[in-house]
Amino acid sequence: MNHADQDAPAVPEEGQTKDSKGSRLHPRVTSFRSRRGALTAAQQESWDRQWPRIGADVSDNRLDAPSWFGRDAPLILEIGSGTGTATAAMAKAEPHVNLMAVEVYRPGLAQLLQQIERDEIPNIRVLRGDAMDVLENMIEPESLTGVRVFFPDPWPKARHHKRRLLQSPTFALIASRLEAGGVLHVATDHAEYAEAIAEAGNAEPLLTSLDWESPMTHERPVTKFEDKAHQVGSAITELIWGKIRS
Numbered sequence: 001m002n003h004a005d006q007d008a009p010a011v012p013e014e015g016q017t018k019d020s021k022g023s024r025l026h027p028r029v030t031s032f033r034s035r036r037g038a039l040t041a042a043q044q045e046s047w048d049r050q051w052p053r054i055g056a057d058v059s060d061n062r063l064d065a066p067s068w069f070g071r072d073a074p075l076i077l078e079i080g081s082g083t084g085t086a087t088a089a090m091a092k093a094e095p096h097v098n099l100m101a102v103e104v105y106r107p108g109l110a111q112l113l114q115q116i117e118r119d120e121i122p123n124i125r126v127l128r129g130d131a132m133d134v135l136e137n138m139i140e141p142e143s144l145t146g147v148r149v150f151f152p153d154p155w156p157k158a159r160h161h162k163r164r165l166l167q168s169p170t171f172a173l174i175a176s177r178l179e180a181g182g183v184l185h186v187a188t189d190h191a192e193y194a195e196a197i198a199e200a201g202n203a204e205p206l207l208t209s210l211d212w213e214s215p216m217t218h219e220r221p222v223t224k225f226e227d228k229a230h231q232v233g234s235a236i237t238e239l240i241w242g243k244i245r246s
């Protein structure tokens, strides 16, 4: 055994994302398939006007959220914002929060940017890329007041379950980025995925399941995917966890 092995900490240190050999502590989940899509001319113009100020590509650099937003406020990360209909509605309903939306699908982000510009919404910033990279590299440990994942792709075929975003490693990563008392809110219309999500979330030692009927309010706007689920009569499952106070 060499000294590096001997000296390696038995448990990850705060904020650590790789072990002493450089391997990821949170095994990689690839939850999306790249989709192309052209922007309309109006979307491209809105993108060009706004991206330099309120958009960023995912990188290895830690985010300085207060300077990006121009104020210090509770920080919420929405993962997989799609076309951003619900993102915009949440930001308007919660003007006191700084809301970051991460999405891999550029045309979806372009729709959100258009809405931000049209409705002059000041408290949204958008990130293009993989939410796992954002959580791992860009977000400080214990810095998020909330994480929201609404209608993550269910990958219904058994052989594709490994692509699901919400698995144990993702819960561990999210939990490490939430501040004590921070809230993770998940919604899905896929019954079997809901069960798997509940099992993985309940097994995460840093999270505790919160009662939906608790005095805390967890109201949220209807998302675009949820609208489709309503049309075909699918039941919606809401799952909420709080980060335990250590």
Ligand SMILES: C[S@@+](CC[C@H](N)C(=O)[O-])C[C@H]1O[C@@H](n2cnc3c(N)ncnc32)[C@H](O)[C@@H]1O
Binding pocket: 030, 031, 032, 079, 080, 081, 082, 083, 102, 103, 104, 105, 108, 129, 130, 131, 132, 149, 150, 151, 152, 153, 165, 223, 224, 225, 226
């Ligand atoms: C089923 S859609 C739901 C969109 C939106 N939340 C809604 O309810 O209308 C899931 C979205 O998550 C995005 N997505 C999946 N994995 C992602 C990841 N690792 N990082 C960022 N976005 C992701 C997909 O591109 C897709 O737009």
